[in-house]
Amino acid sequence: MVPSRKGLARILYAARYSVFGLRHAWKQEAAFRQEIILCAVLLPVVLMANVSGLERAMLFGTAILVIIVELLNSALEAVVDRIGLEFHPLSGSAKDMGSAAVLVSLVLMAGVWLCILL
Template sequence: MAYSGNKGLKRIIKAGQYSWQGFRAAYKHEEAFRQEVWGLVIAVPLALWLGDNAVEKSMMIGSLLLLLIVELLNSAVEAVVDRTGLELHKLSGRAKDMGSAAVLLAIINVLVVWVLMLS
């Protein structure tokens, strides 16, 4: 396992910088991520307004954040698969399809949570 040598506050700062780079890269290169970020920008105020209590609001917002998390992981899988080569391979296709299926389930989760909270 690689060890950077960073400890304490320096490690936390570096981790934050790497995370910010990841957000920027996803926003720049991934259309789906951009769409989901803008959906979040619109939906979070709606959740705060429409949710009856803290639990409902947190579940509605949490479902949106989970979607972004899954989208980031899917994009990471796709980037690694594409990095290893452009030739078609059954396992590469399977990895990408599974990532896409995870995003679909996260979207369904958002819909289920929001419908249940608002009904």
């Protein structure tokens, strides 16, 4: 399919759909809401911490990475559910691996935060 919009118009439409995706995640995904709240609580810590700019970027970046991975996991789960709700080992594996990716990103975040702040 050839996009009908080009340049700034395409970017604005893409941003609009991104906002729709964020809104849907907020309304439908409890884990996404919890991770956004976690980031909102931790953001002041990042801003007040006596750390270098690079360390601040790592603290903030790992928190945002968790949000990104959660969005991708939610998208993966939606696609798997769209294909069919009956149990299939590959569908279960796909969902489990998406969940594992979120867990790994959370462990990475915790490790970075502990290493920098302690």
